[in-house]
Amino acid sequence: MQEQTPKRYYDNLVRHIESRISLDSEEKDYICSFFRLRKLLSKQYLLAQGDICRYDHYVCEGFLRSFYVDGNGNEHTLHFALEDWWISDLNSFLKQQPASRNIITLDASVLLQIDLENREKLMENVPKMERFWRILNENSSMAQDQRLLDTISMPGKDRYLALLDRYPHIEQRLPQKHIASFLGITPVFLSQIRKGIAKR
């Protein structure tokens, strides 16, 4: 695979923003100037539980997972992020307090990151970016609310099928144990679900 040039990563970000608000070319360049490119290898930590989350991250390419480690050393998958998503610890980022989670790459990843001060400055200088982040946050709130409802209303098997339906390649990219953890079911139960589906 040919490596993308930095320019193309920034073009991804611009397309992502333009799908929500319109920008002229001067604004595009100005907005991009606030973001720094960051490349990570696979299995590299972007954030460690207890550290301050200094940046919000737009994922240009790659795959990341956020997880909480409890007092007994058990991992609980909270979120994952694919290309064209954002990932951070929002509480830690906005309040600049210790993070409640780790964020790790599962594939080599390329991110565009912005810190809180620059994000504020960008919204001050390009007020329509308020609209962009307002819409982004609304989409995030809707997704979280849907996840809460799914957890309550759907059996584990249906939630697994809904996840595959929404992200057809997730099984090739996310190990079964993390899928189980994300769905809030045991790996053994997920294995039983998969066997049941394969039989039919």
Add this chain to the structure above:
Amino acid sequence: MQEQTPKRYYDNLVRHIESRISLDSEEKDYICSFFRLRKLLSKQYLLAQGDICRYDHYVCEGFLRSFYVDGNGNEHTLHFALEDWWISDLNSFLKQQPASRNIITLDASVLLQIDLENREKLMENVPKMERFWRILNENSSMAQDQRLLDTISMPGKDRYLALLDRYPHIEQRLPQKHIASFLGITPVFLSQIRKGIAKR
């Protein structure tokens, strides 16, 4: 209790918005003109599952609960809302699709409501309202994310104590069965937790 005049309800809304963005007096009046006062008795439905959620609602006074009813007729409490909070079915409101939940008052309630078209118009004409809703949505996302983490990381008893700590009067206002449902535990288990605490 003396009944509040409409003017005082609108003042609540203005104070709520001003705690996030600054407004001049012309803007205050203009913003208020987009909201309609709505009074509900106790146990009255604001939204029925399957209907379109036409409005987002700011709670001036009262207490509301949103809940999903599954195929077996079991209620699952999703959210509740006190004074100075907002309540709607966000997916239904933003996408104008059938609601996945009911919203009911638990006390007589006074709301200020705005529909999607007017909300859009208000943001167009007063762009700083984008900032207000961006901040509101971020707070909502943080709260939802914290709730997910609490559900994973804290035993039922600790989540119950954290709820009481955050909302000291919740027990006087929300029946035990709804508190149990909100925490994702059985009413029997909640009763055991409360007995255990009372013994000490």
